[in-house]
Every structure is written in C-alpha cells, then in structure tokens.
Amino acid sequence: MNATASTTLLIADDDPAHLLLTEAALAGAGFLVHTASDGEEAVRRYAEVRPDFVVLDVNMPKLTGIDACREIRKLATSRHVPILMLTGRNDLPAISEAYAAGASDFAQKGINPRLLVERVRFLLRDRDLQEELRSSRSKLLLAQRIARVGHWEIAADGRTLHVSPMLGELLGVDPGSLQRYEDFVALLDEADREDARKAFVTCATGNGRFGLDHRIARADGAVISVHQEAELIEGASVAGASVVIVTLQDLTRLHRAEETVRLLSYFDTVSGLPNRRHLSEQIAHALKEPAGAAATAVVAFRVHSYDRIVQARGSDFANKLVVQLARLVGLELERISHGGTILWRTDLPSVCRTADGELAILLRSRVSAEHVATVSHAVLESVSSHASGPDVDYVPALSAGVALADGATTDAEQLVANAHSAAELAKDPRGCAFFSPLPQAQLRRRLVLESSLRNAVERRDLTLVYQPRVAIETYALTGVECTSRWKHPQFGTIRPEEFLAIAEEAGIVDDLGRWMLDDACRQLAGWHERYEDTFFAAIRVSGRQLRDPRLAANVQAAIERYRLPANSIQIDLTEAAIIDAPDAAHAAIDGLRKAGVRIGLDDFGTGHSSLGQIRRVPFNSMKLDRALMADLYTDPWAQGVTAAVLAMARAMQIRSVADGIDDAETLEMLRALGCDEVQGKHVAPPMKPLDFEDWLERGGARHLARQRYREAESARDLSASEVDDIMKWANS
Structure with a gap:
C-alpha cells in the first residue's frame, strides 16, 4: 500500500491560481489535500481535518501565515506536524519570524511543483525519523527507569557533557548539579573516593574500562548500593573528541532480594535461627581447614516431649521455647570458650535449628574427643539449671548426640545426620550418646530386607518347613507345625523372628500369611492322599492377621480349594494377639470355629498368660512356652509351673503340647507330668517337604x-x- 495516499496535507494561500497549482502538484503525487484561502480558515480547517503536513503562505488576509503557524502550534496535536512556509524571494525577516513561530522549513513562493513535492516528502521522512528517535529515547528512559540505570557522558577532563534524568533520580540530586565527575565522587564514602578517581583517570586516558561497586548515603537518608561501569568512546562528541560513558545501576533492590533469599536459604523462617544448611556449610568449611583442633564434632540437642509441648501450648510457644534454648546453649558455649578449650565464634549465629525439636552446633575442642562429651554435658546441665529460675515459665529437658569427624570425614550432611541419630539414642534427660555406625548399618539392612520381602514370595525366596508333633505315649504323628524360611540373596538365611517382625511393621504380613496358608494346604493335601493319614498342619497368625475380618473366609477358601477336612488346619495364636484387639480377635475365632478349623493357643505360660482367655476361647490345644522347657529337668520351679499348667489343661479338656524338647530327659519328665504331645529337635527338627517325607517313610518317631x-x-x-x-x- 502507498503510504503517501494516506497522508493528509493542508494548504493555505490567498492566491487562487497558486493554490490550485500547488494543490494539483501535491494531489498528483498521491497526497490527500485540503485547502484554505486565508489564515483564519487555515487554523479552523486544521482543527477539522488534523493534517499530517501544513503548507502556509506568509502573506494572507485576516491572519498572516506566521500568525496562523503560531496558533496552530498552540494545539497539542500539532507539536510534531511539519509546517512549510512559502515566502517571497530574500524575505529574511519573514523567514526568521516563521522559524520563531514554529515553522519547520521554508521555500520560495512559485517553487517548481516537482521540487515542492520532494521538499514535502523530505520533511515527512524527517518527521518519521524524529518520531522514531523520540520513541527510542522514550523506551530507553523507560528501560532505564525499570532497570534503575542512569547514564552520564563526561569529557576526558571530567566535565559533564550530558547526564540523564534517571541518574539524578538514583543519586537523589538535581542532574544539573553534576557539573563534573568529581561532584559524583564527593557523594561516595571517603574510603571509595580515591579508587573512583584513579579508575576514571585510567579510563579517560584510554587504559581500559572499569567497574566499581559503591554504597551511597543520599541526602534523604536512604542508603543505596550502586554499580558503576565506565568506558571510553573515541570520537563520540560533536567535536569528535573522546567521551567517557558512565552508567550507574541501582542494585539496592537486588541486594535486598539476595539477602531475603539468603535468609530463606540459611535461616529458619519461623524462629530466625540458622538452619541445617547453614550448619552444613559451617562444617564443610571446618573440614577443609588444616587440622588444628584436637577434635571436631557435631552435637545435636534433642528437645524432649517437643510434640506434646506443641499439642499442649501451641506451635508459637514451642518455637519461642526453641529460640530460648538456643540462646541458653549459646551463652554456655560462649562462657566455656573464654577458657580457650574450644573454638567458638561469637560474631556469627552458631546454634542452628536442624529439626522442629532439635538444635545442633559445630563444636571444635582443643583438648580431646572426650572433652567434646564434657562440654556437651556442661551445656545440658547449664540449660537444666535455668528450669528452676523464678522468672522461667518452662524449660524442657535436653539430651545430646555427638558425631565425631574422623580424618576421612568429608560429608558435612552425613555428620549432621549421624549426630541426629545419636541424639535419638540418648533417651534420658541430660543424657549424651556418641554416634555408632552399627545402628545405621542395621537400619540400612532392615530397609533392604523390607524392600526384598515384598517380592520374596513371587521370586520363591521363601519356603515352608514342617516340624512334626507326636503323641507322647505312642509317638504317633498328630500334626506338623508350618514355619517359613527365607534365604536372602545378599544376607543369606534370615531368622523368621526378624523377617516376620519386618512384615508385620511393613503391613505385608497378610500377604505372607495367605501364601503360607495356601502352600501348607497344597502340601498337606498331597500327603493325605499319599500316606492315607489325617494329621493336621498348624499355622501361626499374628495380631494384625487376627484383626483381618477376611481371615476365616480365607482359611475356609483354602481348605475347600484343596478338598481338605476342616479340622486338618489349626490356627495358632498368642494371648497377646487376642488382647491387642479383643473384639476383632473373638470375631475371627468364632468364624474359624464355625468353619470347623482347629484353634491352638501358642506360647502359654509367660507374658500375658491368663486363665480368663483360656476360659473364654474353646482352644483345641495349648502349647507351653519354650522358656519352661529350658531347665525343666533341673529346676523345681519350672517343674511346678509346668505341672500346674498341664493339670489345668487336663481339667479343661485341652490337648497340652510341649515345644523345644531337645533331649530324652525333658521328654520323660513331661511324660511323668502328664503332657499329651511334644515337638522339638529330639523328635525331629523343622524339615523341608522331601526331608519330612523321608522321615515319615523311615518310621517317624x-x-x-x-x-x-x-x-x-x-x-x-x-x-x-x-x-x-x-x-x-x-x-x-
């Protein structure tokens, strides 16, 4: 699209012939032309059509061209509109007056029409360039205002050539007052002035640019941080001389933001105390330093009953309490440091909050590792002594955990974690424990076992073994006790007590129990068919399994799946499992009894043993605790307890079972006391299915x-x- 066609021109001339000629020339060039025959009409028509360009004859009736130019310039919309004045030959006074009135340029009246068109086009191009320049300048000023940057043009001798308004605003001074670079230097701190002067001279003589940071106290009391950059530009002035361009950027907001980030990164937002990251960096620096202290350690102070404090008094009170404890710890360490036995910095916050109810410090002793414990105990005693003060509301008990850095220690975060672990081991108020890698290794082992146990059944890492139970008088097989075994690919054989406890805590004991039940029923069905015998299989369930409302249904489904008699499965449970959830336990036991499943009481005689449980639950058998069998042959007390338990079982018509029978003497003693069934290594150890079959085919017991x-x-x-x-x- 032709840009000229959208450009509107206004021509004013009292000579109709000249007006017509000018209009024809400009319209022929593609401009949209409006005309006026005198000055008053020109002013009026300008307001109506708002042209992009104005041509005025100087000599017109009613209002001269110069007066008309002056009136048009009073309008806000005409500020940047080019106005071309047409004058007579050599009318110099009129030309000067026209420029004073706001004319952009002039031409002699009667100029060649083609030259007039080119003159108009030139002035329009100049207008566009000026508009671009004004836009760029406006954007630059806006950018400088947003970025808080001001610039300054200075001659090599230090005189000001130009200064931006933003620079004066940054410094809080009138830009006109900065006549020389030295005026800026006078605003700096006295310690920075000489460096600024030398840097400017170096730059002005062509020896390199410079950058400096300053803190300036403004007249209004505000203190700002500025960064100064300067560079020499060759031939930048109008006269071709070199100019030093100086920029100043206000970094105050940036520094405040950086300080905020630092506070958020290195300090607890609630209490204002240094945090775990702050402590880790202190430790990292200390570990890199040459060994000067006798011992370097991290001491973690655990606040006892912190959770109960939060529940009782609220989190605000608990946080204030932690701040108070940090102050007390810091004061005691500062007092000890006066003796020169520890390195303690009082110029930095050093008591850090590493957890909600935990404080920690980097402690460096000049004496020995044992001295670290001595200092820790002194801090604990000092804090404890403030609990009895007349103005003290409440001071909780503290205990301490110490993690010493050996020569190979390089991980600061691990040292903090070790101190935390040691603090957890210090259970007693004012107690102090040193970190040992053993509990950590045990924890890592447990995590590996828990992870492996979840897939152990699918990988067939778990197997069942069977230990026979026989009648004490005839040695006939009455049943087998099923227990699980696990051979871990990394740790080897894992004791059942260990991995079953892990399964219970991890919530996977139900899955493990269902696998045991299914595998035992499958194996038992095969043995019944092969040996034409009807011995039962006993499976022990935990308290968690007993609380599962699906337990009875799962047992019944397994029995039906393998077409077994209901009484061929016995569920063994302990009194502790019943006591933990009596309602759920009795509901599960009732469901099992209705299904015809045998119920056995395991480990009776110690712990929670109670006649009430035996009376309320119709047990089929009662297994005596292995602890009673250990010294049965030699201990009269064990013999008396065992005799009483066996007599009670006979009176209640419950089959009595003794476990852990490892020798003939104990077996004979149990026979004399009236026990019904026995199991143990003397009869047969727990065996894999093939070994059990071989034992059975060789005559059993x-x-x-x-x-x-x-x-x-x-x-x-x-x-x-x-x-x-x-x-x-x-x-x-």
Whole structure:
C-alpha cells in the first residue's frame, strides 16, 4: 500500500491560481489535500481535518501565515506536524519570524511543483525519523527507569557533557548539579573516593574500562548500593573528541532480594535461627581447614516431649521455647570458650535449628574427643539449671548426640545426620550418646530386607518347613507345625523372628500369611492322599492377621480349594494377639470355629498368660512356652509351673503340647507330668517337604519308642516273650 495516499496535507494561500497549482502538484503525487484561502480558515480547517503536513503562505488576509503557524502550534496535536512556509524571494525577516513561530522549513513562493513535492516528502521522512528517535529515547528512559540505570557522558577532563534524568533520580540530586565527575565522587564514602578517581583517570586516558561497586548515603537518608561501569568512546562528541560513558545501576533492590533469599536459604523462617544448611556449610568449611583442633564434632540437642509441648501450648510457644534454648546453649558455649578449650565464634549465629525439636552446633575442642562429651554435658546441665529460675515459665529437658569427624570425614550432611541419630539414642534427660555406625548399618539392612520381602514370595525366596508333633505315649504323628524360611540373596538365611517382625511393621504380613496358608494346604493335601493319614498342619497368625475380618473366609477358601477336612488346619495364636484387639480377635475365632478349623493357643505360660482367655476361647490345644522347657529337668520351679499348667489343661479338656524338647530327659519328665504331645529337635527338627517325607517313610518317631524300651529292658528284668511283644509293637 502507498503510504503517501494516506497522508493528509493542508494548504493555505490567498492566491487562487497558486493554490490550485500547488494543490494539483501535491494531489498528483498521491497526497490527500485540503485547502484554505486565508489564515483564519487555515487554523479552523486544521482543527477539522488534523493534517499530517501544513503548507502556509506568509502573506494572507485576516491572519498572516506566521500568525496562523503560531496558533496552530498552540494545539497539542500539532507539536510534531511539519509546517512549510512559502515566502517571497530574500524575505529574511519573514523567514526568521516563521522559524520563531514554529515553522519547520521554508521555500520560495512559485517553487517548481516537482521540487515542492520532494521538499514535502523530505520533511515527512524527517518527521518519521524524529518520531522514531523520540520513541527510542522514550523506551530507553523507560528501560532505564525499570532497570534503575542512569547514564552520564563526561569529557576526558571530567566535565559533564550530558547526564540523564534517571541518574539524578538514583543519586537523589538535581542532574544539573553534576557539573563534573568529581561532584559524583564527593557523594561516595571517603574510603571509595580515591579508587573512583584513579579508575576514571585510567579510563579517560584510554587504559581500559572499569567497574566499581559503591554504597551511597543520599541526602534523604536512604542508603543505596550502586554499580558503576565506565568506558571510553573515541570520537563520540560533536567535536569528535573522546567521551567517557558512565552508567550507574541501582542494585539496592537486588541486594535486598539476595539477602531475603539468603535468609530463606540459611535461616529458619519461623524462629530466625540458622538452619541445617547453614550448619552444613559451617562444617564443610571446618573440614577443609588444616587440622588444628584436637577434635571436631557435631552435637545435636534433642528437645524432649517437643510434640506434646506443641499439642499442649501451641506451635508459637514451642518455637519461642526453641529460640530460648538456643540462646541458653549459646551463652554456655560462649562462657566455656573464654577458657580457650574450644573454638567458638561469637560474631556469627552458631546454634542452628536442624529439626522442629532439635538444635545442633559445630563444636571444635582443643583438648580431646572426650572433652567434646564434657562440654556437651556442661551445656545440658547449664540449660537444666535455668528450669528452676523464678522468672522461667518452662524449660524442657535436653539430651545430646555427638558425631565425631574422623580424618576421612568429608560429608558435612552425613555428620549432621549421624549426630541426629545419636541424639535419638540418648533417651534420658541430660543424657549424651556418641554416634555408632552399627545402628545405621542395621537400619540400612532392615530397609533392604523390607524392600526384598515384598517380592520374596513371587521370586520363591521363601519356603515352608514342617516340624512334626507326636503323641507322647505312642509317638504317633498328630500334626506338623508350618514355619517359613527365607534365604536372602545378599544376607543369606534370615531368622523368621526378624523377617516376620519386618512384615508385620511393613503391613505385608497378610500377604505372607495367605501364601503360607495356601502352600501348607497344597502340601498337606498331597500327603493325605499319599500316606492315607489325617494329621493336621498348624499355622501361626499374628495380631494384625487376627484383626483381618477376611481371615476365616480365607482359611475356609483354602481348605475347600484343596478338598481338605476342616479340622486338618489349626490356627495358632498368642494371648497377646487376642488382647491387642479383643473384639476383632473373638470375631475371627468364632468364624474359624464355625468353619470347623482347629484353634491352638501358642506360647502359654509367660507374658500375658491368663486363665480368663483360656476360659473364654474353646482352644483345641495349648502349647507351653519354650522358656519352661529350658531347665525343666533341673529346676523345681519350672517343674511346678509346668505341672500346674498341664493339670489345668487336663481339667479343661485341652490337648497340652510341649515345644523345644531337645533331649530324652525333658521328654520323660513331661511324660511323668502328664503332657499329651511334644515337638522339638529330639523328635525331629523343622524339615523341608522331601526331608519330612523321608522321615515319615523311615518310621517317624517310632525309633524313640524302641530306644525307650531298650532302656527299660536294661533297667528291669523282662522275660524274652515280653521283650518280643514290646519290639513287635514298636516295629508295627
């Protein structure tokens, strides 16, 4: 699109012929032309059409061209509109007056029309360039205002050539007062002035640019941080001389933002105390320094009952309490440092808050590692002594955990974590514990085991073993106890007590229990069919499993899946499991009893043993705790307790079972006391399915009967026929 076609011109001339000629020339060039025959009409028509360009004849009736120019310039919209005056030849006074009135340029009246068109086009181009310049300048000033930057043009001898308004605003002075660079130097701190002078001289003589940072106290009392950059520009002045361009940027807001970020990064936002990151950096610096102190350690102080304090008094009170404790710890360490035995900086905040209820410090002793413990105890005692002060509301107990840095320690964060772990071990108020890697190794091992245990069943890392239970009089097999075994690929064989406890805490004991139940039922169904025997399988359940409302249904489903008699499965449980959730436990037991499943009481005789539980639950069997079997043969007290328990079981018609029978003497003692069934290594150890089958096919526990009667034969004189009868029975 032709830009000329959208450009509007206004021509004013009282000579109709000249007006017509001028109009024709400009319209022919593509301009949209409006005309006026005198000065008054020109002013009026300007307001109506708001042209982009004005051509005025100097000599017109009613209002001269110069007066008309002056009136048009009074209008706000005409500020940047080019006005071309047409004058007579050599009318110099009129030309001067026209410029004074606001004319942009002049031409002689009767100029060649083609030259007039080019003159108009030139002035319009100049107008556009001026507009671009004004826009750029406006944008520059806006950018400087936003960025808080001012610039200054200075001659090599230090005289001011130009100064931006923004620079005066930054410094809080009138820009006109900055006549020389030295006027700026006078605003600086006295310590910075000489450096600024030398830097300017170096730059002005062509020896390199410079950058300096300053703090300036303004006249209004505000203190600002500015950055000064200067560079020599060759031939930049109108006269071609070199000019030093200086820029000043106000960095006050940036520095405030950086300080805010620093506070958020290195200080606790609630209490204002240094945080864990602050402490870690202190430790990192200390570890890099040459070994000067006898011992470097991190001491963590744990606030006892912090959670209860928050619940009782609120978080605001608890936070103020932590600040108070940090002050007390700091005061005591400052007092100790006066003796020269520890390195303690009083010029920096050094008591850090590393957790909600925990403070920690970097402690460097000049004496020994043992001295670190001495200092820690002194701090604990000092804080404790303030608890009895007349103006003290409440001072909680503290305990301390110490993590010493050895020669190979380079990880500051690990040192803080070690101190935290040690503080957790210091359970007693005013107690102090040193970090040991053993608990950490145990924790890591437990985490690995928990992770592995979740997939152990699927990978078939877990297996079931079976330990026979036999009648004490006939040694006939009555049942097998199923227990799980786990061979971990990294740690080898894991004790059942360990991984079952992990399964309980991790919430995967239910999955483990369902696998045990299914595998035991599958194996038992195969043995019933193969050996035409109906012994049962006992499976122990935990308190968590007993609280599962689906327990009875899961057991019944497994029994039906493998077509087993209901009484071929026995669920063993402890009194502790029942006491933990009595309602859920009794509901589960009722469901199992209705399904025909046997119920066994495990580990009776110690712990929570209670006659009330036995009376309320119809148990099929009662297994005596292994602890009673340890010294049964030699300990009269154990014999008395065992006899009483067995007598009670007979009175309540509950089968009694003794576990942990490792020798013949204990077995004979139990026989004399009236026990019904036994299991243990003397009978048979826990066995894998193939080993159990081999044991069963070799006669099971009948070898014990043969051994017993051989001993009896040697003890009394039996006839040959009696011995033959006994041996025939034992071998049947």
